[in-house]
Amino acid sequence: MPTKLEARRVGIHYRRQRSGESLIAVDGVDLRIASGEFVAIVGPSGCGKTTFLNAVDGLLPIASGSLLLDGREITAPGPDRAMVFQQPSLLPWRTVTGNILYGLEMQRRAGTESRSTAKRLVELVGLRGFDDSWPSELSGGMQQRVNLARALATDPELLLLDEPFAALDAQTRETMQQELLRVWNETRKTALFITHDIAEAVYLADRVIVFTARPGRVKLEVAIGLPRPRDLRMKREAGFVEYERTIWETIREEVLRSEASPPAAVA
């Protein structure tokens, strides 16, 4: 499979508003994602997962290294990528349909066939009958379905997901994981999924990448050999639990290490 995304020694800094010193959020990330692959990134909270994903989306500039999509440097957001945000972030004054079509409108690709595109996506994410509902009338899980549909509407080549289920309750979260896999099976988009939930990462991904504590870099890569289509029952099987344990121990080691020596900021 051809490479879709390649990160070479990517470093990302934040400049602190007050002190003006810079904070190294991500430092030397190397990774490569093949076309059609589903990759999950896990790591301790604050290790730079969101930061890295924002850079891939083109919302943040990188300070060093290179970040290539289909071999071209990423400099700005583009129609070849779409983000499913951690917060549903729906426009409250637009209906479900209006929200799903938002990306297409911004990219000036909305046209006569938009209504049917929206209709198809509403069904794909299991919201039939809610086309004209307001976001305030939807539950958290339903809002995240719209968030996903909005990203899929622009038909991106790379789907970026930033802990999209983190705010949901445990039951809804598992349902949404299953739904995401179903949708992904139908579309087979290259996906980069961020989470701090190890079981979620193992269940969804072809490959799990573990980040170190801040500054984030790749600590471990685990190819998940579980067959597809996957079923939630797999989460109880020995093979699955073994993957979980390996990743959990790596992260625990990282958390302990970072607590022993807090990372220094550079001037």
Add this chain to the structure above:
Amino acid sequence: MATPSGQLDTIASPAEPQALVRRPTDARDRAMRRHEPTIIGAAAVVLFFVVWQGVGIIRETAPEGLALGPFKFIAPSQLFLPTPLDIARAFQAYVQDGRIWKDVAVSGQELLVGYVSAALLGIVLGLLIGWYARLRYALDPFITFLYATPRIVLLPLFIIWFGIGVESKIAVVFLGAIFAILINTAAGVRNLDVNLIKVARSFGASDLQLFRTIALPGSVPFILTGLRLGIGHALTGVVVGELVAAQFGVGQMMAVAGATFQSSKVFAGLFLIAGTGMLMTFSLQKLEQRFEAWRPRPN
């Protein structure tokens, strides 16, 4: 590159999902519940006027006072407190001698021209100030100065500049109303949900698209609040302006009536102005409902 100004420090909280559980009720019960506020409100108003009129009846039937157990209630004089019927008669006389039309036309012109121009300029300037931080830095001292000054004190100056005709009152109404509208509109633009801005940017929205699809609809509730606050300031401007110096107008009529101890006529003018304010607020509420169909409704 122009971005929503500076640090966006306030993040709007997402709307709470509407409570979906609603007890089934039969149609009559529902109709009753829907009209309940109107019925109770109207009854309270009617009761208020009946009691008020009752004071007048006591005044006529027991001029030397009404014994209430150990207390004695002496009704105030008609000059002090005219009854609703006195006020209605004064209003009728005001209509019949024809002065009312001239006064309403003059006051109405001052209110309308002053308020509408304040609304238009306030919204446009508020959007610009909210959007362009540098413009805000430049205009902030002036806005703060004028906002801190009760604009009514500028009236003597306006009279020198514009005379005692409608122009000086339009200026006072305009300055009275514009700041509430401008400041609220700017706050609306500045308090945009950062998450929504990120969504727009992520989909490659241009500044103009971001403004049209996020900033504008996001500040509508703030704009409407500003417009509503502006009504009160505008009405104050009309009345006080006319009290100070005018040839015609409802406020001028009240000033003359007050100076000649025609308290019923003062009350008639008061109700006219209150009615106008209520009508404007009500129209704005209707507009609000149209704009905000998406807001969750508790019920």
